[in-house]
Amino acid sequence: MGHNLKMxxxxxxxxxxxxxxxxxxxxxxxxxxxxxxxxxxxxIKNTHYDIILLDxxxxxxxxMKVLKEMKKLxxxxxxxxxTATDDVPTxxxxxxxxxxxxxxxxxxxEELLHVVIKVLGA
Numbered sequence: 001m002g003h004n005l006k007m008x009x010x011x012x013x014x015x016x017x018x019x020x021x022x023x024x025x026x027x028x029x030x031x032x033x034x035x036x037x038x039x040x041x042x043x044i045k046n047t048h049y050d051i052i053l054l055d056x057x058x059x060x061x062x063x064m065k066v067l068k069e070m071k072k073l074x075x076x077x078x079x080x081x082x083t084a085t086d087d088v089p090t091x092x093x094x095x096x097x098x099x100x101x102x103x104x105x106x107x108x109x110e111e112l113l114h115v116v117i118k119v120l121g122a
Contacts, residue, residue: 005050005120007031010040010066011082012058016105020053023109024116037061037069044075051120053112054099056083056090064090067097078119082107 007029009020017033024031032047034040036058044052044066056063063081070076081094081102091102100119103112 003028004030006048008034008040008043008047008049008052008054010034010037010052010058010063011055012036013055016055019109023113027113037063037066040066041069044070044077045073049077051078051080051116053080053082053116056081056094057085064093064097067094067099071098080112080115080119 007024009017009024009031010033011017011020012035014035017035021031021033032043032049034043038061040052040054041061054063054066067079070079076098079099081091081099082105083090083102084105086104094102101115103115
């Protein structure tokens with residue numbers, strides 16, 4: 001499906017990063033990972049990503065701040081927020097900041113794949 005589209009998976013949980021990387025690599029995505037928002041921003045500054053899966057709650061820099069910084073850098077890309085808290089005001093704020101969608105953890109891998117496909121317009 002991915003046909004070598006570039007994806008960045010940002011989450012502070014190593015097991016989740018690994019499972020996201022394996023899931024989307026199996027779909028032919030070229031997957032990078034980052035353990036927090038600061039590491040993600042460094043990668044975003046230097047690489048174009050077709051889609052970013054971005055956790056909200058992380059140490060050092062959370063996903064909301066990463067979204068704000070991406071806007072300052074004019075790095076517009078498809079972002080899907082991942083969060084452990086199902087919080088409607090946060091979801092609305094993420095969309096206002098430019099996120100294309102918002103998924104609560106734990107999520108169904110098939111559902112996440114469908115959201116990625118929808119966001120990419122594939």
